[in-house]
Amino acid sequence: MNANQNRGVIDTTNRMLAYLLNKPAFKENLRIVLKNIDPESSPELVKTLLWQDIEVSLGLLGALPDVANSLIRAIDEVLVQINDKFTPELLAGFIGSLLDEIDAVRLQHIIQNLQPLVRDISPLLKDFLQQIHNQITPDGGQP
């Protein structure tokens, strides 16, 4: 393969990672970071986010409808603009060309490979969900 091919963002990331993962110092630092993930601290993080300044957290929460409505109106406007300015034939051709760029073979490959995985882990998931269900009392609290 020509060495100058595929010099895009992913290829650059790949080459950077390959370089870094070949360096013992980088891997040691990564290991230290990974070993220091402390799940028990996450509730504290949430509490800080929520209560350090209640106005900020509730403000963010209160803005959710506006964020959602903004997205809804944006999508609606995109559709209005597209339908208004571009003819169906142009849109069909352009979107068809975009879809042609999607790697359908790989997508199908993923779905095929996912099926046995889902089949294998579904009993485990079922047991896990059953265990959670058994621990919940009829009034909704812990037994």
Next chain:
Amino acid sequence: MKHFDNFSRPLEYISPMDKHLRTVIRKWADEEVIPFRRRFDEDWKEHKLIEPAFDKLMGNKGLGLQKALFPEELGGWGLGHSDNTFMISYALSEEVGRADTGMAVAFLVTLWPLTTILIEPHVNWRLAKEFAPMFCDCDRAVFSALTMTEPQGGADIENIGLLGGKTLRTTARIDGDEWVINGHKLWPTNSAGVSRLFGVPCTTKPGSNDRDDFAIIFVPTDTKGVSEGNPYEKAGMAADKNSDIWFEDVRVPSWYRAHGPGLDARTFLEIIPWGQVASCGFLTGAMLNLYERLYEFVSTRTYCNSVLKENDAVAGVIGRIAGDIDICRILGHEAARIGDRRNMPYGNELGSEETIGKIRNIKDFISDKSVEIFGRAMDVLGAYGPDRNWDIEKHWRDVKIIQLWMGGKQLCQMESARYFFDCKTL
């Protein structure tokens, strides 16, 4: 090489939309034009075969490309305020030109006079609103024309850098709140009854070389006093009709002037790069099709029990042809980039001597190469060269016309010399 798309381009400058836009236009070309184009020559007068293909390219029942330059508020695509307009125009020119350069010029010339009032920063909103419904709300193809050439002046009108409109004989005088236009024009693309709107370069003071006296006035073709002759019968480009046009006391509202004293001449100068870059696109589009057809020919015809392309003498010729196409395509895109750099700190104004000189030079070079390599391809095809079934002869006739228009070689060379050698009297 896997495909003619692999001819070189500055890929760093190509928008991600380019490929998809080209796919749409190429599908139109492959379905609506290429299967029929061998019969276009006989359709030069009636356009019975040609019109439906135009409708599908330009009208709202098809791809709707005729509204591309108009602001989005008026139903267009707002291409007039894109920083990538030249590159998009180049892609359109090349894709349509690959199928038929006559169709390409008829389509792109429709947008040509409109560039004077729809391209930032010179948008004339009143005129944009006036003419938007004509182009944006129509299911069928609608054409316009830029009526430049006059019987006595030829390409003098385009040589505004030197002559400043001095030789123009089409006159406009103000009468109350109307312009009254008189004159005679020749050759405009989309004449002979094709257009609904003319952009008319004219003078408000005959004999003056003051750019303030140069005017571009829009004239709907159904205005009283406008008349057009029958289409000329030409060597090629049957999809582009050309004729005489006469203006006899034609009256239009005073605000139909593109801008006013000074700015009309400036926007007219800016028209030149648009026309030359589109011409480059038509030419490289035809060259891409030459490659397609030639590849098939030299890969299937044999000499001494070997396909033609494996013969040393033939390989020498076709290798040079492909190499020239490769170089011309790079140059054509550079011409488009020169246009799109107009808003960049390192770019130049569209109407500057540098922009016009460099773009005209590139167009002249590509034209010469195009005429040359189509001639060589005819040599390779031998007796098959004039055979319509190989499509080379059609492009061979058409590219010669492209070499000759917009002042031909001579004006290209003069504009080039004017910039590169600081000539003062050319």
